[in-house]
Amino acid sequence: MSAALEQLSSSKMFDGFNLRFRHQSATLGCAMTFSIYMPPSPASNIPVLYWLSGLTCNDENFIMKSGAQRAAAAHGIALVVPDTSPRGLNIEGESDSYDFGVGAGFYLNATNEKWKIWRMYDYVVKELPKVSVSAFAPIANPINCPWGQKAFSNYLGSTKSDWEEYDATCLIKKNNNVSTPILIDQGDADKFLAEQQLLPRNFEEACKAVGAPLILRMQPGYDHSYYFIATFVDDHIAHHAQFLKSA
Amino acid sequence: MSAALEQLSSSKMFDGFNLRFRHQSATLGCAMTFSIYMPPSPASNIPVLYWLSGLTCNDENFIMKSGAQRAAAAHGIALVVPDTSPRGLNIEGESDSYDFGVGAGFYLNATNEKWKIWRMYDYVVKELPKVSVSAFAPIANPINCPWGQKAFSNYLGSTKSDWEEYDATCLIKKNNNVSTPILIDQGDADKFLAEQQLLPRNFEEACKAVGAPLILRMQPGYDHSYYFIATFVDDHIAHHAQFLKSA
Numbered sequence: 001m002s003a004a005l006e007q008l009s010s011s012k013m014f015d016g017f018n019l020r021f022r023h024q025s026a027t028l029g030c031a032m033t034f035s036i037y038m039p040p041s042p043a044s045n046i047p048v049l050y051w052l053s054g055l056t057c058n059d060e061n062f063i064m065k066s067g068a069q070r071a072a073a074a075h076g077i078a079l080v081v082p083d084t085s086p087r088g089l090n091i092e093g094e095s096d097s098y099d100f101g102v103g104a105g106f107y108l109n110a111t112n113e114k115w116k117i118w119r120m121y122d123y124v125v126k127e128l129p130k131v132s133v134s135a136f137a138p139i140a141n142p143i144n145c146p147w148g149q150k151a152f153s154n155y156l157g158s159t160k161s162d163w164e165e166y167d168a169t170c171l172i173k174k175n176n177n178v179s180t181p182i183l184i185d186q187g188d189a190d191k192f193l194a195e196q197q198l199l200p201r202n203f204e205e206a207c208k209a210v211g212a213p214l215i216l217r218m219q220p221g222y223d224h225s226y227y228f229i230a231t232f233v234d235d236h237i238a239h240h241a242q243f244l245k246s247a
Numbered sequence: 248m249s250a251a252l253e254q255l256s257s258s259k260m261f262d263g264f265n266l267r268f269r270h271q272s273a274t275l276g277c278a279m280t281f282s283i284y285m286p287p288s289p290a291s292n293i294p295v296l297y298w299l300s301g302l303t304c305n306d307e308n309f310i311m312k313s314g315a316q317r318a319a320a321a322h323g324i325a326l327v328v329p330d331t332s333p334r335g336l337n338i339e340g341e342s343d344s345y346d347f348g349v350g351a352g353f354y355l356n357a358t359n360e361k362w363k364i365w366r367m368y369d370y371v372v373k374e375l376p377k378v379s380v381s382a383f384a385p386i387a388n389p390i391n392c393p394w395g396q397k398a399f400s401n402y403l404g405s406t407k408s409d410w411e412e413y414d415a416t417c418l419i420k421k422n423n424n425v426s427t428p429i430l431i432d433q434g435d436a437d438k439f440l441a442e443q444q445l446l447p448r449n450f451e452e453a454c455k456a457v458g459a460p461l462i463l464r465m466q467p468g469y470d471h472s473y474y475f476i477a478t479f480v481d482d483h484i485a486h487h488a489q490f491l492k493s494a
Contacts, residue, residue, distance in 0.1 A: 012474065013477060014477075064473070067317070070314070223258055223259065
């Protein structure tokens with residue numbers, strides 16, 4: 001994110017600005033876009049919250065649909081929204097399905113030869129700094145669901161222990177140094193919950209086993225859409241504001 | 248909106264529901280979609296607010312991007328969002344430009360032979376009841392701007408006096424029975440303002456001339472996007488709630 005940041009757009013909202021940029025990613029070897037919401041009158045040390053979107057998204061869905069800017073403006077927090085995958089690397093088959101490849105948000109460093117240029121983990125963690133955690137309807141235990149198994153076997157190969165480095169349920173068991181509560185909202189009318197793609201209860205069990213603080217809220221009647229996110233995003237921004245400001 | 252209402256989707260948001268329907272419009276002679284937001288626990292007499300979108304939109308942009316559901320839920324008001332034009336009537340050239348024909352929101356009854364099936368005014372006013380007024384960056388004086396002149400000459404013919412029936416600035420001059428204030432928000436960084444497409448000052452002058460109550464707010468730095476709408480939509484919902492509830 002150094003020299004050549006090209007600004008694609010700017011739009012005022014809640015007295016701050018939605019900005020969209022393109023830059024050449026050294027990590028990924030392709031041009032990447034990302035969106036930022038800058039709250040009004042930013043201080044010199046402004047807390048930054050990273051939003052990582054899921055399957056089928058790019059850097060614009062959250063900015064356009066979530067309404068998160070209202071709370072970000074109120075709390076004086078900047079939002080940074082990276083794209084969900086490299087684009088334009090032209091790996092054979094990269095655009096063949098919605099749940100794998102281009103536009104499918106799996107934030108890992110691929111090791112399989114074919115995909116090894118796919119290094120979203122490094123892109124997000126090294127090209128952009130890391131923050132405290134909350135989630136909407138996450139794939140909480142990918143090694144045990146069809147979406148995760150498809151992605152991990154193709155990106156990482158068949159060694160299951162390698163997969164555990166990118167599975168929140170496995171990670172929390174191994175590495176319980178979470179000091180601030182993790183907030184998860186999950187709609188109970190979410191069809192992907194019923195299809196056993198998300199598995200939040202597995203993550204909850206793992207948190208209980210190691211004493212990690214988790215707030216898992218099952219929200220009756222809500223589905224997997226941005227309407228669900230828009231409904232509860234204020235709570236998530238307030239959650240992060242609390243810990244970002246005391247840090 | 249009688250018999251055959253086909254429900255296309257339902258998504259919970261702020262404890263209410265976004266619903267989308269398709270029905271066969273008797274007025275237009277084609278299938279039309281519209282969106283509704285129903286607030287939680289609706290009373291038997293629930294106030295209804297109609298949102299009419301502009302150029303390039305359909306019934307989904309406002310529902311997806313404005314975040315208006317938060318305030319609608321809080322005030323107990325339903326939102327109804329019709330599509331902006333007939334679709335599928337296959338009039339020659341109907342999809343050739345963004346500012347005329349399919350997707351271009353001009354709510355008039357066309358009289359030119361070629362377009363006379365285009366009766367959005369009757370569709371919205373007769374198939375759906377009428378309410379009090381507010382607007383975001385409206386084409387306030389279409390007979391004097393390029394967008395309006397293109398649309399009116401094609402839909403209505405060359406007689407300028409016919410055009411005045413669909414021009415807010417002309418109508419307020421002729422028919423000043425507005426008892427509740429009209430609220431208009433207009434971004435001053437809106438490129439269509441600079442291009443003389445919107446002309447809110449003409450409308451303001453007409454209101455002053457006849458003593459019609461107008462609140463015209465020029466919002467510094469804001470453009471013509473849904474981000475601008477999302478920023479101020481709460482004020483508009485509150486504005487309508489005040490008058491809908493005292494009616």
